[in-house]
Amino acid sequence: MAFRRVVAGALVCVAASAVGVGFRLTAVGSGPVRALAVREVTATLDAVVTGDPAVSVKAGSARRRTTVLVPVRVEEVDRRRVRVPVLLLAGDEAWRSLVPSQHVRLTARLVVPRRGELLAAIGLVRGPPTVVGGPSLPQRWASVIRSRLRAAVGRLPADQRGVLPGLVDGDTSLLDPELADAFEKAGLTHLMAVSGENLSLLIGAVLMAGRLTGLGRRALPLFAGATVFGFVLVARPSPSVLRATVMGSVALLAVVTGRERRGVPALCAAVLVLVLLDPGLARSYGFALSALATVGILILAPPWRRSLARWLPGSVPGRVLRRVAGMLAEPLAVSAAAHVACAPVLVLLDGEVGLVAVPANLLAAPAVGPATLLGVLAAAVAPMSLSIARWIVVPAGLAVGWIAGVARVCARAPYAAVAWPAGPVGAALLAVVFIVGALTLRRPGARRVAAAAMAGVAVVALIVHVWAPGWPPRGWRFVACDVGQGDALVLAAGPGRAVVVDTGPDPRPIDRCLSDLRIRAVPLLVLTHPHADHVDGVRGVLRGRAVGETVISPDSEGEERRLLTGRRVRPAGIGDVWRVGPLTLGVIGPLTTLRVSTRDPGTLVNDASVVLLARWPGLSALLCGDVETEAQRRLLAAGMPQATILKVPHHGSSHQDPDFLAAAHARIAVTSVGVDNDYGHPAPATMALLARIGLRSYRTDRDGDIAVIGSHDGPTVVTRRPGSG
Structure with a gap:
């Protein structure tokens, strides 16, 4: 009977989902907006912004391209009333300032979505938006609170002012990209994402504070409910925040009533209702992670907490240490449960299994509550008194500084993440590993065997890391860093x-590449030409390192200087030579007399590249920047030096002179190129040409970081995918 009820319930859910999806497909797949998109017509739209604009930055061979993605609901097209979702792709920075519920008028070229999104169209927009109304009163209040919180943290150190708004409302606009990477590697990104897990952490901190201050069982839910309301207000009641609120409220109800088991049916009902209301959630990784984290907290965390509460105090000596160990049971169980529940989906995204996420979350947990509570208090006070809010964020910043420090240390730990098969197969394999592990740990004898095996693996990994480090290779001279398309x-x-x-x-x-190579000083920085894929990473070189002279192309108008304010920059000159330790570096190009900028055609800027010859004892490298056919022929006519390594010009594009490539008489060809780039680099014809010449060819898209070691027996090449240890 129970089986029949389960099957009947599943069939009802499937039928309801099919009906919901059918209605949504009918709405977005018909009507005037889709008809215009099929013909790729340019139309005038009146729309309401439905979510925060997101920014996508892409460095192309000519310049850095910024695209603002704005979700809207179109309400009028060419004076016809409609109500359908559209995603706008805009190139003007003014679109970034929009907030949900604002009414805008725009002209866009409509195209059909290509990836099955539940959208009526994609709108390609040029120029700024015309704001004709809004935002609503709640959204105005949210914008004021968020902006005043950013102002309140403005005097904190960089790490603290970047992280604290993220903890409070998911605002990461001030977060340093390098610190964001550290949070991702350490498994702490969820702390700054507007998710159900984020809200659960906030509610947990509020409940803890309420219990410490003696609030009763009746007042405590009201206090927590007020926190949920404030969270929704500050983070803006967009669909993603409302989904997080539902998940967090389910967890809150279960915790307050002490009935975690009843939280599971409530969660299932919430997921079902949300998917019926918005079928697009069924293909959202963020929604899946939010739901799974809540499932882990509700199902896995309670028994793990009870087991740890029994085992931890008895495993350490001393009354004080036993009490501390008992206090660790709950945060450790919650962190481990959420991570285990989300791990299969994370493997689908990254193809990696994080090994430091649980200890990182355990170390960060004591600081999350104070930082979040003080941050919320500062956000509430800031609109009324910015000076008081600035005092409140000082202790919050200290707690946030601890979290940022944990992220940085754990991200640098050996084997912080290990490679794992990506895709559904990898996710299924990891789920099987967890199930087998759970069954194994139920038996005392199997636990001892598993503990011994894990200890052996850890010892072997430590020995390998200490005695046979794979990176940087001993005696390296030349490294092409895997930086994507650049x-x-x-x-x-x-x-x-x-x-x-x-x-x-x-x-x-x-x-990352310089840190892995243990580079602390850069006596000379050369920017071959002013294209974004060669110069926009300058801040990464300057971060924490002593950087000496910077040299740019003599043909450049000097646009690179915008990235090097206050630093000494000069143009390279033909015949310039630098001797730095064992390295001798000379300039042999460009052989042009033009002044170029990124506004000029790409070929002109590429041919202005500084061309260098690097020499070490027993090894040499010809570094060609992005020079194309004409510049290559000029260099060939002027007399080509020979070199062991040829840095293939312009990411292996098809614009190559065969005689130029052959004249270097190199033994190794290195192509710096991004995976699945839009330019077709490297060109198959160029790769075939290098093979015919007899060069051993290496590519960063395929091989990762490429290091060349010089020796009396000839050059040796060592490659490494970033993050592989």
Whole structure:
């Protein structure tokens, strides 16, 4: 009978979902907006912003392209009334300032969505928006509170002012990208995401504070409910925040009543209702992670907490230590349960299993409550008194500083994340591992065997890491860093010192590469030409390192200087030579007389690249920037030096002179190129040409970081995918 009820309930849910999806597909797949999108017509739209604008930044070969993604509900198109969702892709920065519920008028070219989104169209917009109304009163209040909180934290250190607004309302606009990477590697990103788990942490801190202050069982839910209301107000009642509120409220109800088991049916009902109201949630990773984290807290955490509460105090000596160990049971159980529940989905996204997430969350947990509560208090006070709010955020900043420090330390830990098969197979395999592990740990004998095996694996991993470190390879001279679609080359110039040639499109990958190579000083920085994929990562080189002279192309108008305010910058000159430790670096190009900027055609800017010859004892490298066919022919006519390593020009594009590539008589070809880039780099014809010439070819999209070691027996190449240890 029970089985029949389960089957009947499942069939009802499937039928209801099918009806909901059918209605939504009918709404977005018909009507005037979709008809215009099919014909890719440019139309005038009146729309309401339904979510916070998001920014997508892409570094192309010519310049850095910023696209603002704005979800809207179109209410009128060419004077016809409609009500359908559309995603706008806008190039004007003014779109970033919009807030939900604002009414805008715009002209956009409508196209059909390509990935099955439940949208009537994608709108391609040029120019700024025309605001014709709104925002609503709650959204105005939310904007004021968020902006005043940002002002309140403005005097805190960089890490603290970047993280604290994220803890309170998910605002990460002030967060340093490098610290964001550290949070991701340490498994702490959920603290700054507007999610059910975030709200559960906030509610947990409020409940703890309420119990400490002696609030009764009747007042405590009211206090927590007021916190939920404030969270929704500050974080803006967008669909994502409302979903988080539902998840957090379910967890709150279960915790307050002490009936975690009854929380599971409530959660299932909440998930079902939300999916019926918004079928697009069924393909949302964020929604899945939010629901799974809540499931882990409701189902896995209670028995784990009870087991840990029995085991931890008895495993340590001393009354005080036993009391502390008993207090750790709940945060450890909650962190582990949420992480285990979410791990299979995270594998789908990253193809990695984080090993430091549980200890990182355990270490960060004591600071999350005070930081969040004080941050919420500062957000409430800031609209009335900014000076008082600035005092409140000082102790909150200290707690946030601890969390940021935990993130940085754990992200640098050996084997913080290990590679795992990606996709559904990897997720299923990880789920099987967890199930087998849970069954194994139920038996005392199996627990001892598993503990011994894990200890053995840990010892072996430690020995391998200490005695056979894979990176950086001993005696390296040249490294092409994997920075995506761009160039970033590191030339060894002595212990802890290197010359850097180009920095890639983003500060984080080059900073990661230099940190992994243990580079503390950069006596010379060369920016070959002013394209974004070669210069926009400059901040990553400057971060925490002593940087000396910077050299740019003599043909450049100097647009690179915007990234190097206050630093000495000069143009390279033909015949310039630098000697830094064992490295000798000379300039052999460009051989042009033009002045170029990023507004000029890409070929002109590419041909203005600084071309360098690097020499070490027993090894040399020809670094060609992005020079194309015409510039290559000029260099060939002027006399080409020979080199062991050829940095293939322009990411291996098809614009190559075969005689130029052959004239270097190189043994190794290195192509710096991004995975699945939009430019078709590297060109198959160029790769075939390098093979015919007889060069051993390496590519950063396929091989990751590429290091070359010089020796009397010839060069040796060592490659490593970033994050592999």
